[in-house]
Amino acid sequence: MPTTMRQEIDEIPQAAARLLDQSAAAIRQAGAALRARDPNVVVTVARGSSDHAAHFLKYAIELQFGIPVASLGPSLASIYETPLRLERAAAFAVSQSGASPDIVAMTHAARDGGALTLALVNTLPSPLGNAATLAIDIKAGPEIAVAATKSFVNSAAAGLAILAEWSDDKALLAAVAALPDHLAAALKLDWSALIGPLSSARSLYMLGRGPALAIAAEAALKCKETCELHAEAYSSAEVLHGPVSLVAPAFPVLAFAARDKAEASVADMASSLAAKNADIYITSDKGAGVTHLPHIATGHAFTDALALIVPYYGMVEQLSRARGFNPDAPVALKKVTETK
Incomplete structure (x- = not known):
């Protein structure tokens, strides 16, 4: 089931x-x-x-x-x-x-x-x-x-x-x-190329700019919630201000890029991190030395960015199970959190 x-x-x-x-x-x-x-x-x-x-x-x-x-x-x-x-x-x-x-x-x-x-x-x-x-x-x-x-x-x-x-x-x-x-259409996209590398990962970065940065933040939270895998979201510009020092060979980075004016800058940063031998995945056809993930071009920058989370959700549910967890019931979490 x-x-x-x-x-x-x-x-x-x-x-x-x-x-x-x-x-x-x-x-x-x-x-x-x-x-x-x-x-x-x-x-x-x-x-x-x-x-x-x-x-x-x-x-x-x-x-x-x-x-x-x-x-x-x-x-x-x-x-x-x-x-x-x-x-x-x-x-x-x-x-x-x-x-x-x-x-x-x-x-x-x-x-x-x-x-x-x-x-x-x-x-x-x-x-x-x-x-x-x-x-x-x-x-x-x-x-x-x-x-x-x-x-x-x-x-x-x-x-x-x-x-x-x-x-x-x-x-x-x-x-x-x-x-x-x-x-x-986004639901049918296959991001299973991420499962193997992330199954044994200890940490990763999620990058984005503009609306796609919010998608990166949501992706990082789901990684923590369902996979007990440390993930941090950064602007692809902000990552140079300190966080880049942790990017070593094989360090996984997932770059969320929509079809908008920020796509080229996100791809350029992904390429520069790939030059450090990091393991880079990007939702764009741009970039060098990176793995290109399939994505949906919706014809509008806002809906392009939102559609990126759907194949990610499918992947992270698989990843949770691959890492031995139950994605329906993360340890120490509950559905409704009532804070004061």
Whole structure:
């Protein structure tokens, strides 16, 4: 029998299609509310995989609108009880469960501080949904495996759909509409070339830039959660500021590159690390001395980046089993983490 994690990975295209169909009205309402607010800053509130989805949306918002986006530490509200000044702001709170007290408290504080608050949540009704101005059900469906997969993709997809409505960008609207088909194609990609090298690895780097950096961060977390394999995510520019000193011969590096303006720079860094005899894998046809991983060209930089996580999820579920673990039940972790 496939693991629950594998079954949930296989559900990603259908979950995305369900989101775009069943939450369409809420997505349009959120886009209209953002147009009306016309924020001069956006803040995000999230933890774990949800925070990686928020990081993905940070880059998408900044690239699409030129509006700065900052991540708020939930302890500002839950521990420090700091009043916020967010009169011209919008806030995105992202959570699978909608139950973590610090995320709920921060969302209350953002709304009380004047922000238009949008909750991207997989559980409604929920405390987070009640705390926000508008709640968007991401429609991922029940997610049983501890490691989030389809809820991460649907959180990011919901955010992109809202941005498309907010901007009325025809290219982005079309890319979001086509996303379920592209995710289905991504699901068929084979990244098993990574299984052998990573089965005995002790550490690795995940690299990216722009939206793909958020994908690298999510990939690193899944490696730790399901494989007990130390992985760190870095910007392909930041890796030169110290971390490169650990890159020795055969050190594994996975570089996430989308079809965007950063692709060449990510590939150049991958090539320079390959020249140190590191074991480099990249989601691009560019680069020298590297292993090229198959990827889906969706026709839009944002959905290109998001689609990269799907074959990675399939690979890391295999890797977990190859390393002797149960990806459905990582040791010392639980599905819903409630922090204060």
